[in-house]
Structure formats: C-alpha cells, structure tokens
Amino acid sequence: MAWWKLHKRDKPGGPPGAGGAMLASAAIITRDQVRSVVGRKQEWQAQGWDFYRSVSELKSGVRWAANGCSRARLYVGRIDPDGSSKPIPVDAQSEDLSPGLVAQLLAPLEELAGGQLGQSEMLRRLSVHLDIPGESYLVGFDDPESGERRWLVCSPSEVTSTGGGGTIRVQLPDSQAARVELSLDECTLIRLWRPDDEYAYLPDSPLNGLQDPLRELQGLTAHVLATVDSRLQGAGLGLISDDVTPASPQQSDGANPIHSDPVTAALIEAASASLRNRDSAAALVPLLLRVPGSVEDKFKWFSFATELDEQVLPLREAAIKRLAIGLDMPPEVLTGLADTNHWNAWIISDDSIKLHLEPKLGLICDTLTSQYFRAAWDALGVPDPENWACWYDTSDLKQRPNRAPEAAEAHARGAISDAAYLRELGFSTEDMPDEDEQQRRLLVQLATTNAQLAPAALEALGVQLPDVGQAIATDAVRAPVEISRAAPAVEAPTRTEPPALPIAASAVLDDGWRMNCLDLAARRALARAGNWLLSRSGRSRRGELAHVPVHEVHMHVSPDQADLAQMLDGAYRDFHAATPGDTDLHAAVDLYVRRLLLTGIAHERGLLAGHLGAAGCDRAAA
Structure with missing residues (x-):
C-alpha cells in the first residue's frame, strides 16, 4: 500500500481523514474542503509572482534561502523528552533498536520524494513557495500511466479544483500540456502554509508587506531604462541656416512604412538606425536640417535625451535596503557588509541558519511529521510513533572557525565522541x-x-x-593460556552435540567470599567474550541477540578456538590483582571459561565448583 494511502487511515476518536494531530500551518485537504481552499488566490499572491520575475534583487534573495534549505538533510530521530536537544538520529542508536524497527522507521523517509536527491529539490521548492505566495501543496499519487508512486511539490497555481466530486487537477512538471485529474480518495493533498498573524487559516509571506518597495524598484528601473533608451535614440538635432532641405529618405512598404512628412520620416529613420545598431554612425552624428536664416546665425543643436536624475541611484539603494530588511533573510546578503572578512563571516552564516532557515525547515518538518510520518508509522506497526519525528540536519551549511586542535585534545581525553570529532574535522561518520x-x-x-x-x-x-x-610464557597475568597448558587440549566441538565437561558437578567448594569472587571472575570473562562476539556480528544478528545476557552470548554464537586469546585479552585483570600468586587457580578458571565458550554451555556456580574441585583448587580460603 502506498504511503499516501497508509497515512490517510482514520484515527480512533478523530474526524475522518484527519490523520492525527493538525498544525495551524499544515492540513490534509478533504473532499469537504477542496472547493473552499484549493484555487483560492489573493491579489498580493499573483503580484508576488510578477515581482519575483521582474525584480532581480527579490529573486536573488528568495533563491538564496531556497538554496540554503536544499542543502539540509532530513532524518528520522527520537524526540528528546525534555526538549533540550534535537531528535537523536536513528543511526546513532541502532545498537539499541532492532533491525526491523529501524527499517520501519526509515521506510517512509526513503519513499518520500524519491530519496535524498528528490528531497533536496523538494525543500528548495517549498522554500520558494513559502517566501512568495506563502503556501504550497504536497501531492502524493500513483501515476496512471507509469504506475509509479510520485510526490509533487505544487504551487497554488498548479493545483485547481474541478468544481465538485472531490477531484483536483494537477499541472505536472513534464510539460505545459501534462495534467492529471485525481480524486482525493486516490491521492493525498497536504497544504502547507505560513499562517497569517491575524487569521491563521490565511497564508502569509514576506512579500505581503513589501509591495510598496517592490513597486518603487520597478518604477525606478523603468525610469533608468527609459532614460538610457532616450540617450541612445540618435545624437539630437542640428540646425543650419538655409532653406529646409532634408534628404529624402528611402521609401519602404513594410509593416512600418516611412512617414509621409519628410522631416518626421527622417527623424524616425535616424532613431531606428541607432536602436538597431549601437555602433552605427547614426547614434553619434546628429540629424541635420537646413532652416531659413542668415549665414551669421550660429549652429544650434537640440538633444532628445532625458537627463538622469542624480537621486535615482540613492533611491534604488534605499528601496533595495527596505526589501532586504523585509525579506526572511539576512539583509547583508542583498546590501553587502563592508566590514565582513573571513574571520567573522561564519558568525553571519550561523545567525542566518538559526534565525531564517531553521524556522522554515522546522515548519516543513512539523508538517511532514504530523501529516505523513506518524500516520505511516502507526500503519506500519511502529510502537509509540509520537516519540519519533522527521527533523533536519544543517551541519553542511555551517561555517565555523578551525577547532580541530581543541577537538583533538578533547577526543584524546575522552570528552567527545568519535562522531563529534569527525564533525569538527569536516568529515562524517561514514568516513569512519x-x-x-x-x-x-x-x-x-x-x-x-x-x-x-x-x-x-x-x-x-x-x-x-x-x-x-x-x-612459553611465565607471567600468569599476561599469558593465562600458557598457565592452563597442563590441562588437556580442548578441540572445538560441533554445535549439534556439545561434549560434556569432565567436571564432577557434585564437588563442593567453599561457598563464602572466595566462591563469590571466582563466580564474578568467570562471569566477567564470559561477558567480555560476549561483547567481542557481538562486535563482530552483523546488525541483524545483534538485533536478534538484544534480549540475551551478554555473558550467555556464547550459547548462541559459536566462537573460534583461534580467537580465544584475543577474546579474553584483559578479562582477568581484576581477578589476578585480587588473588596474586595463585597461578593454579588462575589457570583453572581460564580453562573453565574456555571450555564453556567452545561447548556453548551456560555458566553455573555448581559447575564451576565441580571443575575447580577436579583441578585440586577446592581448598578453603585462609
């Protein structure tokens, strides 16, 4: 079943199609809401798209934020109960989770937007929509032609209601003619918007309050372009004293025939020639006309150009500054910062991420978690889906000063983890x-x-x-294997019929503190061997053994006899320190542990007592 069908299952005690908790900025559109919500556009939203296409400063600022959001990485994590930190990624706690649960948690994320590459474009487009019309739509459906599962991020202009029956028409990104009609029963339509501060059901965006500076920028730009064009329309008009004798222009029968008045036609021809070719002589030489007058009259020249207003550029800079302050981005991105250098640029970047990008990413992740992930997890059988969330990671965006020396020292002292050390060096855990x-x-x-x-x-x-x-080693602490050589060699038996230990289980050993010490030594050695076996098992195998006590792992995983020395390295350090010089006892306990590991038999106090009695180590403690 597709995820957009899974997460539309009705919740007990909730309205049909609600899909769980609803945010004020995200909701699944139902059949009853489609006509009143889809296709409803406000005037400022249409003007916002016009400004976005015509004002280059606005487009640059919106794309800056969109590109930043596209570099964030989505992940699934466990919510911190006290809310003091971000959700802990599933990858960081895989040792505590079964492989089946991990697969269930990550399945909806891997399906969303086609994986990580598609999610990057999804975040970019959602950011653009939230900054311009203030709302966006996530549409999930099965493609009727290819049968593939698709997620689309659509602007309000790309989703329209067909007028009844709970059906919508979606403009596909394939081509202008590619459209598909979908029933809300066979697709998922999630509306995501910035809530208006007064009426939360209405969308809002920074452009809603920037129409005046944007119109001002448009007007000033048009004024500058008109002034530039007027300067390029010929070099003016020169008058010479004589009868008016303009050169007759060449006749034309095209779409724009030459004017019947020869003087007007000459002016049009001169202006057209300069506009067609800026390097033409017509752009530099004035049009000459002869007028009645005496020879003593001076040559007169008239220019058609409009003088550039000295206040135009300051006005444009002021309008750009107003735009930069009003957009959801650092003003320095558009206006520039004179005293910025490579020492303090990272501070601006961190503030940009925390104050501008992360709130938007949080809105998107809240929407995905409440309207998509939790309902899908519940349908997949994930226990307590409210404890998990889809969140964002912006570590690739942050620029920090070089803290590698401090990180190296902290890592050497055990103050930070391997993952934190790699992060400060600019690497990821995948490089480990x-x-x-x-x-x-x-x-x-x-x-x-x-x-x-x-x-x-x-x-x-x-x-x-x-x-x-x-x-032959003589140090009992460093080489317990050589101390136990007096015992007969034990070959690794088959797991089907484990051989019985040559131990008299009825032997009795002092059951006081000495027996407690020996029992603890054997359990610690078996636990160390169990951890060694788990570390070399796959993730799925570790999940199967999660309920098994670590000192009993050898009963489920067969160790190799050649690995016993490495497996038990350092296992008896405390035991040897507590019983110095008792090499026979050390050898007997080591042989007992090795036989248990090779035969897969569980440790018991009586079994240990019988083995030590057979080895002649049943003397009472002095």
Missing part, C-alpha cells in the same frame, strides 16, 4: 573505518609495539612466521 579495518590497525600497532604479542598479531594479519618453537 569499519570493524575489519579497526582490527587490522590494532593488530599492526600490537605487532610493532609489543614483542610478546607480536607473533599472535602477525599470525592474525596473515603473516607466516618460521617455526622456531612455541615460546
């Missing part, structure tokens, strides 16, 4: 090394810095070493 690369780097570091662990690290890296005999 995967688990295999991290393991390889750790092995290389061990092989180059620790002589005792170098053979094992090189072997794990695939480096073949000459057989010079196995070195």
